[in-house]
Amino acid sequence: MRQMPFPVDEYKNRYGRLKKLMNDKGMDAVLLLSGANVQYFSGYPAPDLSMPRPFFLLLPAEGDPVFLVHVARQLEARAYSWIEDIRTYDTLVSLPPELPSLLKDAGLSEAAVGCELGTEMCLNLPVMHFEALKKALPGTRFVDASDLIWELRIIKSPAEIACHKEACRITGEAYLATFQAIGPGTTQNEVARLMKVHMIERGGANPFLVINSGKGTYDFATGQPSDRKLESGDILWMDGGCTVNGYWSDFSRAAVVGKPSAEQKDMHREIVRITQACVDKIRPGVRCSELAQFCNEELQHLPAPITSSISGLAARVGHGVGLTITEPPHIAEYEKRPLEPGMVITVEPGVGTTYGTFHFEADVVVTADGHEVISTLPPELFEV
DSSP: OOOOSSOHHHHHHHHHHHHHHHHHHTOSEEEEOSHHHHHHHHOOOOOTTOTTSOOEEEEESSSOOEEEEEGGGHHHHHHHOOOSEEEEEOOSSSOOTHHHHHHHHTTOTTSEEEESOSTTOOOOSOHHHHHHHHHHOTTOEEEEOHHHHHHHHTSOOHHHHHHHHHHHHHHHHHHHHHHHHOOTTOBHHHHHHHHHHHHHHTTOEEEEEEEEESTTOTTOTTOOOOSOBOOTTOEEEEEEEEEETTEEOOEEEEEESSSOOHHHHHHHHHHHHHHHHHHHTOOTTOBHHHHHHHHHHHHTTSOSOOOEEHHHHHSSSEEEOSSSSSEEEEOSTTOOOBOOTTOEEEEOOEEEETTEEEEOOEEEEEETTEEEEOOOSOOOEEEO
């Protein structure tokens, strides 16, 4: 019995839409290696953990898909994928000779084969091995297929959105449970451990967390936990998430150790206001650049001193989220793409100051007539 998070028709529909895009773009096949893309089209949660054992998913524009995997993974590939034609190789140190043979047998010796060569894609193959593949197939044109892949992945199905919602629910409960269990003297490492354990206990996988607390750290947008202890007056800021069936949550919350100062309360209120005002603008047809411009203009009016801006550090005030924790579309002034129903995005204007990090990220689904916030934990400044 096959074990996949979605019905087989979900995956076949994705492949069918990819075939249409390939035909429109003049591609004869797409060859995928990265875990997220392999999972998206095959159902198999392919881990990007072992470089010597890459996956090769061949999706021809005409015909049926072929999944080439290391022999150690063939049973899992059969159990967790809808694909019938699964083949194996056994080398660990070179390009599997079975790969060029597969492409030749599929009639792709003089064809255009799309690969993960573009924006926010990873070929997941040593460059020398990719060069060996091109040398073995001198008549094959390996072209970028990233635009085709993102055209599909950027719009989530109801089944995918349900996974995002569950991941957000788990993350929100983990924040609450963690804030209730900590206080002065708790170390960042202890906080991070609690947060991750709470996500796992509630059914989340792959928990991640960035964290900062205390003076001198409030500009650390991707801070890692340390043995630093929480002290009275500190803002503890965390940005975290987990996956459900591979689909991520990603939002931040913060707490003050003790009672907040007047300036901490004021800045918290302003950032929440800006975030909510930006979220309120989300609907189909609004350009990503419009959201970013609004946030950036609002951030300019915050009281000094501002020591850092999240949008300045990241060059954007939000992003898409899916099988990867950050993905298109970018909520940035350079991103002119309009929002569409089915997109799942984050909105995260924020700043660092000498008295705290203020950033209360929201995960949002674009709906047919507006939006739905799925990170439902209130963005209050908790007290611990």
